[in-house]
Amino acid sequence: MSESGTVATPPSRPRPSTESSSTATPLVDRVLSPSWPWLLGIPSLGGVLLWGSFWWPVLTWIALVPFGWLIVANADRRLVYLGAWFCGLVFFLPGVQWLRYCDDSAWLGWLLLATALSLYVPVSLFVARLLYRGAKFSLVLALPIAWVALEYVRMHAFTGFGWLLLAHSVHTWLPVIQIADLGGVYAVSFVVATVNAAIIASVMAYLRPSTRRWQSYGWEVSYAILLLVATLIYGSDRLARANFREGPRVGLVQTNLPQSLKDTDWERTLMHAIEVTRPLSQSDADVVIWPETSYPYSFGDIDESLDDLQLDQSRIARRGHLFPPDDKQVQAQASYGELVRYSMMNNRRELDRMTDELGRPLLIGGIRHVYEPKTSYRYNSSVLFAPKKGEVGHYDKLHLVPFGEYLPLEETLPFLAILMPYEPTLEFGLDPAKDYQTIHDDGLNIASLICFEDTIPDIARNFAARQTSEKPIDFFVNQSNDGWFHASEEADQHLAAGLFRCVECRTPMVRASNTGYSGLVDGNGQIVQLLEGTDAADGTKLNKGVQGTLVTTVPLDNRSSLYVSLGDWLPIVCFVLIGIGLFMSQVHGIRLTPPSLRKRKE
Template sequence: MKPARVFLPAILSALLLWTAFFPLDLGPVAFVAMVPFLTLVRAAGVGPWRRYGAAFLGGLVFFGLAVKWVRVAHPMMALFAWPGITIYCALYWPLALLLLRKLDRFGLPLAATFPAVWVGLEYVRMHFPTGFPFLQYVGLHQLIGFGWYDLGYAMHRISPLIQAADFGGIYLISLAVAAVNGIVYDWAVRVKIVRLALRWPVAWTPRTFTRETYTSAAVLSIPTLMICYGTVQLAHLPFPAGPRVHAIQGDLPQYRKDQPHEADVNTVPESPPVDQEYFPLARQAATSGPNAPPPDLIVWPETCWADDWWFAATGSGENPEMPNFHARVARYQQIIGRQAAELTHTNALLGLNAHEWTGTKMRKFNSALLIRPDGTSAERYDKVHLVPFGEYVPLKDQLPWLQTFTPYKHEYSCAPGESWTRFTLPTAKGVAKFGVLICYEDTDPSIARRYNPSAGGEGVDFLVNISNDGWFDGTEEHEEHLAVCRFRAIEARRSVVRAVNMGISAVIDPDGRIVALPVEESWEKSKKTRGIVRASVPLDARGSIYAFLGDWVPALCWLGIVVGLVLPRRLTIPVIDPTTANTQSAR
């Protein structure tokens, strides 16, 4: 008898799952996409190399297709980052298969074990290696991880379902999707044509469907209850209108943004490309239509203010050059503040690089800086969750050759910020507060949720996400990034204003709905274009259970996994294995 097929099912799962995300965005396919992969758990007559090799191949196919937009950023990204991310993320597929087979000895349906394993590993991928909160207690905590392509993100258009993200985060949505995959598997392997395609014995027939029926009822109750919960959450009065915010979006590819602006003594110096792109947009954003109120805030995308911000650290020591440095910095800050004020005549949130002089060394930050209408500077936020190789080189002192894999030849590493700034925004209606997420910080649910007062800290009225997606030049990254950000709005129950170079800028309300785009009603047309998003920010005073409890869903998943792994083998339950005609213990 030929061994069961494993490579084709793994590749089929990879292709189906890829269609659930952008560019195709066939989200509901995710409810069945992993069913072929699950057949690898109980496939008979298959050696470990073929079984786990097939799982790894499936992961390679999926992530290779899903993150192919990375290659557009830079030739070095195509050579190293794209294959590196693909290989790393693909390893989670055979790891998931290994855990599933270990747990399968208890005879539990895959509708129970698959959600626990898959969501548990999504959490690990989002925080590995140093982003786990418990590492704070041993001084090793640094936010990091790859928080893309969770199963739940494919559901971004099913608004009633994803409202449960304020209860359990994106992990609860992924859990429901994974559980449905497990149910579909249980029924699919009982179909003769499916068994023939998998090279499984056809003679096997179950004595009863009682277990499958009860399991199906229990599992399907999860998304059903989530949809009911979401329907109730969506049944509210219109959100009160908050501050008027204009987010500007340029169409500036990274290669142009990085171009130096040169001039000799015989020519008038040209302004850098980023100023040529964004200054006209800022002037346009400062104006209002005949019936529209003036903006309370104009938002620049990440690092789209050409000039850097310089400042001295508090208590910078007795360096004799510090007084001169303070004087020069003060004059420089006045120039930037005056320029921003003359452009906008209102509060302006600038995305720029900031440099801190400590008296002995210089530190660089990826920052958001608020400038008042009079040109004075207010609060500043320095990005905490940095992107490896994109914003810093890990182990650069110990392994200097790693610089080869980066987009730049010069030293460009940023230092992580140390606090979560609450910005104050005076308006005609009173003072509003907002927090800022820079670039891919909106892919980490642990950051956005801390701005809801349910998390125990000071709350804000809305969030701002500034990003430079000009690296990806019109690929599906733009849409996928916006889809991910929708979940942060729901988890925190706060609107998110997005200002993104090359798009997609938007205003997302606390229910995760897109209420404003540069080109109305079109995600596709709102990327790789110039535009201004104008909206009064919807305000929401609701708390968030997810903000209060944190990552309780993956915690329970890992609790179940660990218990299953450490229980003695004598508790193994004989199960009916549908790949054979015999009753045996799953191994």
């Protein structure tokens, strides 16, 4: 039987899998018809290469070779797909192991996430074999089409997980990643996957008889070389044409508190942020930026028509850090409705006072409460306060992190709460915003990407696409709390994923993080500057796991981006080609199981 469910004659294009023993060398037979240890061992090596490529980017160009070998291998399909799953498991288990740091019980979540992500690899293999063996696509098309299509699915399915994409491993190779302004991060993954496929084609050509060595594979190798050369030429040209102009001076604050302390000692959390920020009051920064949720107390807006009783009955009046740090008597005597109103007023006055003392606008991260007559909301927000003005703008987070900011299927599957890094008794849950709100004041126009939102291409692109010609976005701001993960490699992966938004939209980004990386990325995706602090334990200089401040000048970028205009056109093309390949495989009905195995089964 074939994977397409039909039977027909093999394709006319010569392939190693259909050559007779008179034309194929014994080495070809051994390479294409391996035993089960090789079918499991070599793909596992591919998983090691994929993970290693994030530390040694040169490995990226061969990391998919074991996966591609499974596309052309003539072996039992069960072993082929099992090998692909091994590849994914060996890659993602260490790839997301940082998840276990967020809580003592997070081991289960880590194993479940790694297992779920690993399943994308055999699905990618199925699609690639369908295109290559069933629809007669060349290997240099089948492999990148399948891989990019499944990266896109992984980016969006089940709220999405935009980490550990193939392109992320080459984020420091600036000439390569510039094509992201044409087709997004997917374009970079496509090129890398194509080169990997060409290496496999080169090996297959070398193993063929010398008289037919390049008959089937010569053009595939040539195509990959031309694509890579064109990528490098385009990237070099875009880098050479960059003409940045000086923008505002930004003061970045990097706090360094573990999440366990942020959850329990709100007063210390606030005082830590204030103390770290203090040197910036004497700086030339035009605006100061705090990390995500660095302001621990509640603030927001209350509809004027609501009385204290209505507030007392609100679904979120008893949630969040409402209490002012000093007014214990008010806490003891006031009703919840009165406490909500008093806390909102008191905390806002405190924020206004802090901003006035700082002498420049302050962009904080915190939980913003909105009370309306018939409903109420709780947002993870970026809010800009200006001296003598108070709040001048805010952005409420659009894309929430499952199990970190809300519980999926809370009413249907409440037992999923076991995967949350919170106490079972803690009321929990934020609301997603619906509007793309930029923050602007005195000529400054910024788009905030909170937490992991900078790993999602759609959000940044929509911000860039909505900007007006009169006042475009000056820069992105990423406010993060990487304190969940204890200065692990999560911070490195986060930085690598986020900088692609700068290339895709040709917009610089400043980052202010708790524990993770704080700094500046320009419109080329180059990490221009990172905050450097001193490790309290041994005095070494570090970029993460330390506290401090950094004042930097944002280089404004006026270049345009095709990706902003057209969006995810490349994955769409991949899906169209997969649909065509599915149709062609049904028409041709190519057998995907080797004749020797079919005879054995018969």
